[in-house]
Amino acid sequence: MTTERRRDRLGRLALFWAVLALLVSGCAARTLDDLSATYERLTIEASQSEATRRTASASGDSMIVPPGANLGPAFANISREALKAAQNVSSSDVETRIAFYRLAASAAHFALVEEARSSPGAAGGGAAALLNEAQSRGSEACAQLKTPPQRDCAYLAVASPLATLAASSETWRLLKPQDKVTQPDRVRAILDERAGDADFDAQLAGYQAGRQKAIALAPIGASAGGPATAQRGGSVMDFFQVNDARVACLARKRADLAVWAANRQQPPSRIDRRQAGVAAAAAEQRYRDAYGGSVQCGTA
Amino acid sequence: MIVTPTLLVFGVQGLIKLGRASREAYEQYVRDRPASLPLLGTVSRTPVEQAAEFFRQPGNEAWVAAGGTFAAHWDADTNGLREGIEHEGPIVAAWFAVCTSAPSATPFEPARSVAFLVRQWEGDGPPPPWLRLALALADVALDFGEASPALLGPTGTSQPLLETLAALADRSRALVPDLNDPEQWTGDRWIRANFAQSLLVTVFRAGLTTLADNPGIVIREQHLQPLLAATIAPLRDGFEKAWANAPAGAQLGALVRWESIRDQWLPAMAVGAIRAVAQDRGFFLGKVVGGPGGSNAGQLVGALANSLLDEAAKLGGQDLLLRDTWIRFWSAAIGVIAARPELVVPAGTPAVHEQILRELVKQVAGKLTAVPAGVNRTLLLELAATSLEVVNESLPLVLRGTGWNGVGRDVVSRVIEALLPVLREGDPLLLRRLASPAQAVELVTVVLGEIAASPQLVVGGVAGPEVSAVVSAIAGAMAAQGAELLTAGGWLAVASAAAQAAARNPGRLFKLEGAVASGAGTELIRGVLLQASELLEAGKPPVLSGAVLAELLVEGLNIVAARAATPAQIAELLGALRTLAKEAASPDGLILPGSLPPLFARIGLQVLAKKVPAAATVVQLLEGVGQ
Numbered sequence: 022m023t024t025e026r027r028r029d030r031l032g033r034l035a036l037f038w039a040v041l042a043l044l045v046s047g048c049a050a051r052t053l054d055d056l057s058a059t060y061e062r063l064t065i066e067a068s069q070s071e072a073t074r075r076t077a078s079a080s081g082d083s084m085i086v087p088p089g090a091n092l093g094p095a096f097a098n099i100s101r102e103a104l105k106a107a108q109n110v111s112s113s114d115v116e117t118r119i120a121f122y123r124l125a126a127s128a129a130h131f132a133l134v135e136e137a138r139s140s141p142g143a144a145g146g147g148a149a150a151l152l153n154e155a156q157s158r159g160s161e162a163c164a165q166l167k168t169p170p171q172r173d174c175a176y177l178a179v180a181s182p183l184a185t186l187a188a189s190s191e192t193w194r195l196l197k198p199q200d201k202v203t204q205p206d207r208v209r210a211i212l213d214e215r216a217g218d219a220d221f222d223a224q225l226a227g228y229q230a231g232r233q234k235a236i237a238l239a240p241i242g243a244s245a246g247g248p249a250t251a252q253r254g255g256s257v258m259d260f261f262q263v264n265d266a267r268v269a270c271l272a273r274k275r276a277d278l279a280v281w282a283a284n285r286q287q288p289p290s291r292i293d294r295r296q297a298g299v300a301a302a303a304a305e306q307r308y309r310d311a312y313g314g315s316v317q318c319g320t321a
Numbered sequence: 322m323i324v325t326p327t328l329l330v331f332g333v334q335g336l337i338k339l340g341r342a343s344r345e346a347y348e349q350y351v352r353d354r355p356a357s358l359p360l361l362g363t364v365s366r367t368p369v370e371q372a373a374e375f376f377r378q379p380g381n382e383a384w385v386a387a388g389g390t391f392a393a394h395w396d397a398d399t400n401g402l403r404e405g406i407e408h409e410g411p412i413v414a415a416w417f418a419v420c421t422s423a424p425s426a427t428p429f430e431p432a433r434s435v436a437f438l439v440r441q442w443e444g445d446g447p448p449p450p451w452l453r454l455a456l457a458l459a460d461v462a463l464d465f466g467e468a469s470p471a472l473l474g475p476t477g478t479s480q481p482l483l484e485t486l487a488a489l490a491d492r493s494r495a496l497v498p499d500l501n502d503p504e505q506w507t508g509d510r511w512i513r514a515n516f517a518q519s520l521l522v523t524v525f526r527a528g529l530t531t532l533a534d535n536p537g538i539v540i541r542e543q544h545l546q547p548l549l550a551a552t553i554a555p556l557r558d559g560f561e562k563a564w565a566n567a568p569a570g571a572q573l574g575a576l577v578r579w580e581s582i583r584d585q586w587l588p589a590m591a592v593g594a595i596r597a598v599a600q601d602r603g604f605f606l607g608k609v610v611g612g613p614g615g616s617n618a619g620q621l622v623g624a625l626a627n628s629l630l631d632e633a634a635k636l637g638g639q640d641l642l643l644r645d646t647w648i649r650f651w652s653a654a655i656g657v658i659a660a661r662p663e664l665v666v667p668a669g670t671p672a673v674h675e676q677i678l679r680e681l682v683k684q685v686a687g688k689l690t691a692v693p694a695g696v697n698r699t700l701l702l703e704l705a706a707t708s709l710e711v712v713n714e715s716l717p718l719v720l721r722g723t724g725w726n727g728v729g730r731d732v733v734s735r736v737i738e739a740l741l742p743v744l745r746e747g748d749p750l751l752l753r754r755l756a757s758p759a760q761a762v763e764l765v766t767v768v769l770g771e772i773a774a775s776p777q778l779v780v781g782g783v784a785g786p787e788v789s790a791v792v793s794a795i796a797g798a799m800a801a802q803g804a805e806l807l808t809a810g811g812w813l814a815v816a817s818a819a820a821q822a823a824a825r826n827p828g829r830l831f832k833l834e835g836a837v838a839s840g841a842g843t844e845l846i847r848g849v850l851l852q853a854s855e856l857l858e859a860g861k862p863p864v865l866s867g868a869v870l871a872e873l874l875v876e877g878l879n880i881v882a883a884r885a886a887t888p889a890q891i892a893e894l895l896g897a898l899r900t901l902a903k904e905a906a907s908p909d910g911l912i913l914p915g916s917l918p919p920l921f922a923r924i925g926l927q928v929l930a931k932k933v934p935a936a937a938t939v940v941q942l943l944e945g946v947g948q
Binding site for chain 1: 347348349351356357359361362367373396399404435436437439440460577
């Protein structure tokens, strides 16, 4: 084989790797399509991680909340990229900018929840700042339109209080206290830290206010009937219905935990058990008023 | 509207002409398609909590309402248990008792996911499937519009690619669901349809990249269609199978996994396919391998793609270098199939061919899996890919079309086996002698190039053993005492000479006995290296080193290739060399070190011809060649 042929072959080898590198780098373009696809994939992984946590929580020590997948940084990165991309959208294309802000906010939501899970009690990391920026800029953009996109603007109206409520409940929503293995003061400490009376009331109020704003922005209406069970392709109202039910379940869970802890130790307590129970009953009543059915919170 | 490939092509072209408006239409579609929004987390329930919840449900409230059986345990204001541990046990016991008689009343919430897929607008349906596909393809094309305007448009070089994809989308229901049937693109079916669509879009992007980077490439739809269909189909089928077999709740995991395989493998596989079409269009005009009833190009490529994706599924997403090397192996194999399919698939039926191609990939994968920890697998695979390419390039054209008996497969396997012992990490002797892994590739290129160019080796079916023997001999010598006295370039020259000598004397100079290299060529190389090492250890000037050593080995191999030599004669040759080398190492000797190689070439032939005794003095040796 001549030297020229060898050189030619090695040259083609180099070209192959160059084309491959170009293809790989070409896949990294941060369009709405690309970012959305990555985000959707991550939410699927997050769902699977949640299912694993629930299974472990159901079978193991009630005080141990198993960790989730380490997806927080990936979600935060999508949020950052979406905020950056939103700045590059033409000023006349407000709807696309809003879509980027919606994506930034929803990705930041997951990052914020994971921060709360991995370092409970720690000061908020970068996810809160991303969420706030996405919500404020997104809401501004929504206000510019006479007919704002229903889903995106409704979600942006409620994004921040929804994420705050989700983050604050992350450390205790899967607790299953048992008499023999669980210390009541630990349960109480977790609740006090993340869901003390004033904080939790403010979070509930924030969620309600955001929800009202969302409904005012986008005439989504309310339909009678039981909780939605469809997990794919629901309407904006289905989304709120599921979250409204879960808000009521969180309030009830907090009240139940507070009563359980109080029944096993002497006061003083920083949570007013009665007030917690009344708040839960009110949330359940709001749900019944809106949808005409009762709240079901699951079995395990 | 009935969708046809022509309509789809016109649609995409029209959208490309619209430029920005088209892109906006695509953005609008992306913006408004269902998106997942986060949900609050669900809660876990203890038996006490489940019992309380049960009694809050409509129809069960009477149990705890005023006057009810369990009213004493219930607080109407908070709609929950009364405070005090004494209420928990009775209410749980009551719950169990009631549930036993009415189990269907047990509370249950099926919605446990962390996100909810939400539509943007109520009432408006999505665009029809064909328009969504056209929008997605046009969006890809617009990425190339500014940089490579000649690519696009009715006479652009991308036209055959677009026509191919349009035809695949419309005619082949096995790849993409019916574009005329929106029902196939909604609900749970949407995920599968969207995945299939994404395969076409991925191939379009990869194809445009290839055409933009290689303006000279000419392709035709009729060549490309079977090949791309065969490349895409295994991915589509793999996903469909994974989706169908996944247990409830794990289907989306299958989607994630196959999207990852798609993104990591399909672009480069498509590039390999398109380049193969460009290099040998004749093959893809329907040429059949193995006579009537044999395989066509699509069947062969499909079988290869299937095997490759089997390996992809095992590899996971971690070892990127090995993945890229597998893709290079794919390109090399496609190139061989395009140019000389007989190299890898001898005569037979499609089923036989499919089996053979599966075995080719399995064989290589099996060897990679079986190698001990620490062996550089990526380099081995790279060498396998190189072997395929070199065999393809070097085989004599005059023999094209005759029975190759799958010599390509044989050679690939033997190269890996021969090099395994010297590629162990921690003792990578081969790499220690060479400047870089790329030189290991070149070493194989050199050896294969020479041997594969010999018709008698190929037709006689002994190319594989000969390659094994030469590669083993060279690799073994590179790990032997004295090998460090030769440069990397020198080793490549020696390898080339050894391969040439082997090609001229099949089965004579280099042999393999078990895993041990033997034969006159092997003995000569070993002996020369040993002498070089001994000379150095004796404190003599290193006259047998570097370029002189390389030339000596080359001349020695030329001698043994020119005349049959017994082991005893090799020993005589080495004896003569020892005499000459000692003289050259002497400061006032009769021989200059630089003249050793040509002198050895002439004297060696005299020794083998028994015209000069091996035990002769240096003066006698020189007189024997007239000096």
